Amino acid sequence: MGLIQNILTIGKRIGGGRIFVLLTLILSSVACSAEKQPANPEIDVMFSVPETIEVQEGSPFVSFRIMFGKSPLATDIVILQDSKGIDHECRITEVQTKTFTIKLFEGLFQDKYKVEIKRGGTRRKIGETTIFVISRDIELENGVTVYGYVSCDGKPVGDVVISDGIEVVKTDATGLYQMKSEKKYGYVFVSVPSGYETATDGILPVVHKKLLRTATSREKLDFELYDAGDQTDYTVLVMGDMHLANRNNDRSQFSNFVNDVNEYVSSHKGRKIYGITLGDMTWDLYWYKNSYQFAQYLLDIQKVRDIPIFHTIGNHDHEMNASGDFDTILQFVDKVAPDYYSFNIGDVHYVILDNILCTNNGTGDRTYDTRVTTEQIAWLKNDLSFVPKSKSVIIAMHATTTNTVNISEVLALLSGYKSVHFITGHSHRVSNKETTTYYDHNSGAVCATWWWTGKFTNNAIHIGQDGAPGGYQIFNVSGTDLKWQYKATGSPIDYQFRTYDRNSICLSSDKYLKEASSANKSAFDMVASHWSSSSISNEVYINIWNHDPQWKIDVKENGKTLEASRVTVYDPLHLLSYSANAYNSKSDTKPTFLTSGNSHTFKVVASSASSTLVITVTDRFGNVYTETMTRPKKFDIETYRK
Numbered sequence: 335m336g337l338i339q340n341i342l343t344i345g346k347r348i349g350g351g352r353i354f355v356l357l358t359l360i361l362s363s364v365a366c367s368a369e370k371q372p373a374n375p376e377i378d379v380m381f382s383v384p385e386t387i388e389v390q391e392g393s394p395f396v397s398f399r400i401m402f403g404k405s406p407l408a409t410d411i412v413i414l415q416d417s418k419g420i421d422h423e424c425r426i427t428e429v430q431t432k433t434f435t436i437k438l439f440e441g442l443f444q445d446k447y448k449v450e451i452k453r454g455g456t457r458r459k460i461g462e463t464t465i466f467v468i469s470r471d472i473e474l475e476n477g478v479t480v481y482g483y484v485s486c487d488g489k490p491v492g493d494v495v496i497s498d499g500i501e502v503v504k505t506d507a508t509g510l511y512q513m514k515s516e517k518k519y520g521y522v523f524v525s526v527p528s529g530y531e532t533a534t535d536g537i538l539p540v541v542h543k544k545l546l547r548t549a550t551s552r553e554k555l556d557f558e559l560y561d562a563g564d565q566t567d568y569t570v571l572v573m574g575d576m577h578l579a580n581r582n583n584d585r586s587q588f589s590n591f592v593n594d595v596n597e598y599v600s601s602h603k604g605r606k607i608y609g610i611t612l613g614d615m616t617w618d619l620y621w622y623k624n625s626y627q628f629a630q631y632l633l634d635i636q637k638v639r640d641i642p643i644f645h646t647i648g649n650h651d652h653e654m655n656a657s658g659d660f661d662t663i664l665q666f667v668d669k670v671a672p673d674y675y676s677f678n679i680g681d682v683h684y685v686i687l688d689n690i691l692c693t694n695n696g697t698g699d700r701t702y703d704t705r706v707t708t709e710q711i712a713w714l715k716n717d718l719s720f721v722p723k724s725k726s727v728i729i730a731m732h733a734t735t736t737n738t739v740n741i742s743e744v745l746a747l748l749s750g751y752k753s754v755h756f757i758t759g760h761s762h763r764v765s766n767k768e769t770t771t772y773y774d775h776n777s778g779a780v781c782a783t784w785w786w787t788g789k790f791t792n793n794a795i796h797i798g799q800d801g802a803p804g805g806y807q808i809f810n811v812s813g814t815d816l817k818w819q820y821k822a823t824g825s826p827i828d829y830q831f832r833t834y835d836r837n838s839i840c841l842s843s844d845k846y847l848k849e850a851s852s853a854n855k856s857a858f859d860m861v862a863s864h865w866s867s868s869s870i871s872n873e874v875y876i877n878i879w880n881h882d883p884q885w886k887i888d889v890k891e892n893g894k895t896l897e898a899s900r901v902t903v904y905d906p907l908h909l910l911s912y913s914a915n916a917y918n919s920k921s922d923t924k925p926t927f928l929t930s931g932n933s934h935t936f937k938v939v940a941s942s943a944s945s946t947l948v949i950t951v952t953d954r955f956g957n958v959y960t961e962t963m964t965r966p967k968k969f970d971i972e973t974y975r976k
Contacts, residue, residue: 376456380404381434383449383461389442390468391554395427397435405429406451412436413457414465415448417544418535423452442467444546444555464546469554472510480513480522480545482556486530491559495525495720498545499672500709502716517549521667525717526677530559536636537609537643542672565680568606571595571641572730572807574759575612575648575779578631579620582785585634587793591780592637594823595806599640607641608679612759612777613648613690613732618700621653628669645671648732648759649690649702657696659707663688674710676717681752681814683721685714687731689738704733711743718747726753726814733760735774745771752814757807763932764802764820766882777807778820778879783912783927790915794975796823797912800932801832801905802879803976817955820880824976830880830959831951832907832974835967836873837943839906841865846914851922858917861929865906872940874947874963877905881934884954889938891945896938904929907974940965 380401389396406412412424422439429435446464450457474481483505484494490509495502498515505511513522523542526532532539547553578584599607615635621627628651635643647670652662663673673688691705706714721727727748735741735756748754754772762779782788782804787795796804803822810817822829841862843855850858859866876898878885889896908929916925940947947963967973 377410377451377453377458378404379406379410379451379458379460381406381460383463385463387463387465388468389438389465394437395435396438397433399433400431405431406434407453409453411452413448413450413452414439415450416443416445417447422447444543444553446546466547467554474552475512475514477514478512479517479550479552480515480555481552482511482522482554483509484511484524484557484559485509486559486561491527491530494527494557494559495676495717496522496557497525497675497713497717498522499674499713502713502720504720515545517545517547519667519672520545521672522555523672523675524557524559525675525720526559526679528678528680529562529565531562531642532557532559534642536632537638537641538632538670539642539644539677541644541675541677542667562606565606567810567812568608568679569602570679570809570811571598571607571609572757572775572777572809573609573611573643573780574777574806575614575762575781576631576635577614577617577650577779577781577784578626578634579617580624580626580630581620582789584781584785587785587788587796588634588780589637590793590796591804591806591823592634594821595638595641598808598821599638609638609641609643610684610686610730610757611643611645612730612757613646614650614759615645615648616651618650618652618654628665632669644677644684644686644730646686646730646732646759647671647673647688647690649700652690652692652702654692654694654700655696655698657694659692661696662692662694674713678725680811681724682726682728682811682816683718685717685727685729687714687729687744689731689733703739704737705739706731706741706744711740711747714744715747721751723750724752724814726755726816727751728755728757728816730757732758734758734776748772753816755816762798762927763800763930764798764879765933766818766880768882768884775807775818778802778805780804780806780823783908786916786927787908787911791911791971794971795907795911796976797905797908799905799908799912799927799930800879801877801908801935802932803829818880819953819957822976828957828959830953831876831878831949831961833947833949833961833963833967834875834877834906834969835963835965836865836869836871836875838966838969839865840868841906841909841914842867843917846910847918849920850918851920853922854917854919854924857924858913861904861913862906862909864903865909870943872943874938874940874965875901875903875906876936876938876949876951877932878934878936878951879932880953882954886952887936888950888952890948890950891940896940896947898936898938900933901935901937902931902933903935904931905935906969910969911971 381398414422424436484491492507494505496511499519521542543555656662676685691703693701757775764778765776767774782798805822887898949961951959
């Protein structure tokens with residue numbers, strides 16, 4: 335069949351007005367593929383599917399050309415399956431000798447679609463097409479390549495910020511935005527305004543839409559918002575590194591986290607709750623090795639119910655087999671979210687940044703710098719130009735502020751806001767710092783020590799390298815003010831510290847590393863040196879993982895206050911639950927995730943080995959947490975079982 339390069343224009347008279355449906359038919363390859371398709375005796379239908387279809391906004395009909403006289407039945411259904419795999423049924427309204435017409439589904443949107451014919455319970459794929467919706471008559475500025483409307487309940491929403499990652503514009507009073515975009519990233523996103531929410535795809539807020547036309551071609555992308563009501567008071571659950579990889583029983587352990595979040599949400603019915611991840615939801619090393627990629631992650635995380643979850647990209651969410659930073663984010667952008675964007679909830683402006691700049695060459699190396707790109711800095715400056723100084727700003731990114739080499743460039747843009755909070759992951763540790771200009775929260779890890787301690791202890795212990803339990807941060811927001819608590823997975827909210835009786839601890843290789851090589855025994859004894867021998871010092875250690883300088887510690891022995899001093903030590907429970915197991919090998923293989931020192935452990939010295947201590951810890955917001963510590967307190971897995 336020869337190349338056919340014509341445009342078929344079919345007019346339908348509806349309500350006295352003529353509405354045109356434009357079909358750009360590029361039929362040579364499509365028709366040939368139709369000729370080669372094996373006949374299905376149940377659905378012996380063939381028709382040409384154009385590579386692209388342009389539909390004028392408001393037109394409900396589109397026609398297809400029948401091939402080889404094999405026309406559909408009037409009772410057949412045409413299914414348009416969108417890029418998310420959702421089916422949209424379209425009824426056949428007319429069958430003629432050479433063409434047939436369908437009525438498009440309500441709410442048609444620009445996307446790539448699979449085109450199928452359905453008869454009874456049988457379906458057959460005919461082809462694929464990209465549908466573009468052409469706007470009603472409006473005057474656009476010269477050079478505009480992307481435009482569209484933002485609405486809520488059919489009414490226009492003005493002053494909504496839209497961006498393609500470079501250009502930043504606002505909608506006018508009619509809800510129209512216009513953008514002279516070079517379409518570098520292939521999408522546009524809406525900075526959801528205060529008082530509104532978007533639709534969700536599972537747990538993902540639909541904040542970005544793909545651009546499908548060439549850089550110089552105009553295309554229309556609309557955003558529908560929903561009235562969120564009062565957002566003065568709400569909660570944000572911040573979820574650090576998950577590292578799901580289909581290993582270490584991680585998916586089973588992750589279900590404990592999901593259950594914990596769902597229980598929290600269900601116990602706070604009537605309160606608005608949102609989620610933010612901090613990157614490393616997946617683990618690039620196992621995308622292909624263990625067949626666990628974003629599609630599998632989304633199946634697991636969408637078991638969290640009733641809250642939208644905004645996502646941040648981490649270094650392990652980049653495609654390290656790709657070359658250069660641009661290509662490494664493509665899978666994340668396609669399946670999850672833009673790598674940087676913003677949104678508003680109430681009086682707080684949220685910014686998601688990507689501070690992982692990949693320098694890898696596509697041969698499997700995994701090199702990157704922790705830096706916010708120049709392009710993001712320029713975008714952030716434009717984004718913040720629309721944000722009043724009276725608002726608070728929360729910046730979520732993966733790597734810590736101290737590791738971000740050009741964090742000063744970000745800080746320079748944040749001067750004058752009501753308050754500024756950075757929330758990061760990456761380190762798998764918990765810390766809170768306050769400077770004269772911003773708060774810095776490193777929010778721990780959902781996976782704790784990459785799910786190892788749960789595997790080693792049969793789910794009895796789930797603990798990070800600094801001794802903090804695996805879990806998530808809870809930010810309660812009122813206006814521009816924030817209060818926060820750490821929530822350990824599987825434990826009540828008042829579980830905020832852990833105590834150790836030094837007299838009961840003897841972490842020696844002779845006791846715990848029966849199968850280890852001599853080199854590993856020596857290595858373990860070195861890292862556990864503070865705890866490796868028996869003691870009668872009557873010291874008690876208190877690990878308060880979410881501590882900051884405004885917390886208060888009161889320890890009483892027989893009514894007498896004991897002085898608490900900050901110490902830097904390796905957490906003994908992490909040494910027991912992870913390092914002892916990881917070092918216990920006949921080979922000289924060293925553990926990957928060594929126990930780390932922390933700055934949130936305190937020590938008191940009791941007067942005897944058997945006295946009872948009353949430990950009271952008060953956080954910066956006045957929440958009081960207590961433990962009556964009966965001594966001697968055993969040191970083993972069962973004692974600290976969560």
